[in-house]
Amino acid sequence: MNSDISEPGTSPRQTDPKTVLITGASSGIGSATALHLAEQGHTVVLGARRQERLEALVSQISRQGGTAVAASLDVTDLSSVRAAVDYAVERFGRLDVLINNAGIMPLSPLEQARVEEWNSMIDVNIRGVLHGITAAQPVMRRQRSGQIITVASTGAHEVLPTAAVYCASKYAAWAISEGLRVESEPWLRVTTVTPGVTESELADSISDPETREAMRQYRANTLPPVAIAQGISYAINASDGTDVNEIVIRPTTQRP
Numbered sequence: 001m002n003s004d005i006s007e008p009g010t011s012p013r014q015t016d017p018k019t020v021l022i023t024g025a026s027s028g029i030g031s032a033t034a035l036h037l038a039e040q041g042h043t044v045v046l047g048a049r050r051q052e053r054l055e056a057l058v059s060q061i062s063r064q065g066g067t068a069v070a071a072s073l074d075v076t077d078l079s080s081v082r083a084a085v086d087y088a089v090e091r092f093g094r095l096d097v098l099i100n101n102a103g104i105m106p107l108s109p110l111e112q113a114r115v116e117e118w119n120s121m122i123d124v125n126i127r128g129v130l131h132g133i134t135a136a137q138p139v140m141r142r143q144r145s146g147q148i149i150t151v152a153s154t155g156a157h158e159v160l161p162t163a164a165v166y167c168a169s170k171y172a173a174w175a176i177s178e179g180l181r182v183e184s185e186p187w188l189r190v191t192t193v194t195p196g197v198t199e200s201e202l203a204d205s206i207s208d209p210e211t212r213e214a215m216r217q218y219r220a221n222t223l224p225p226v227a228i229a230q231g232i233s234y235a236i237n238a239s240d241g242t243d244v245n246e247i248v249i250r251p252t253t254q255r256p
Contacts, residue, residue: 018236019092021045021084023075023132024102026053028200029151032225033099033232038066040233045088045095047073047081048102075102075128078135085135094143097236098136100129100150100173106205107162107215117207118165125169129176140188147189149232150177154196154250160218162211181245189243191235196250198223221253 020037024030026048034044038061046054046068054070061068069091071084088095104124106117129150140146155167156174174192181190199222206212228249235244 018096020097026050033229036229076123081131100132194248
């Protein structure tokens, strides 16, 4: 298989197409990854809560000659994630890759005690990853093959003011993914993709005005989400016997 990272529009179609379920597929990294993988010939199952966005993305992929279906999915609900996995298997006979991509980032100083926002980050960014693993593992065990990719953040490796809970949740996602890797048999490939500052809707969930403005300035130089999609594609298309464990992708301007 070709594992080169190519620009959109120039990617060769893969000789070993895979069925890929992507959570948080309605925008940002999720939708860019769906487009990029579909262009390469992979079948993509798009999971998110915003069904109208998923349907629009399915239509776009279909017009471009790719194969995609939408699955209503709430990563905070284990039964919803299991239903999406079952749907992928019913439609396409197998699930080769799960991409745990859904995430939220309502930053705020700890002294503001925005407990509901903290709980939402814990539910989506941590429980969502665990739910994805729990739902996908039995299918992949039956197949004796599969790959679970978790999208973390450079926030997993550094803590910024107002981001304590977000960084903790992303460190947890990184730790869970690494724990899965060291526990798993060789037939399961496990990858953590760690984006730096990337164009997305994440900052839209910040309710504190000062934090929102600080994040706007911090995010003045961002990567396009397709840059992360290319890293994910590299891990998926790696040759048999190769496990790409972690990819850190930052804009050149990001320090640290």
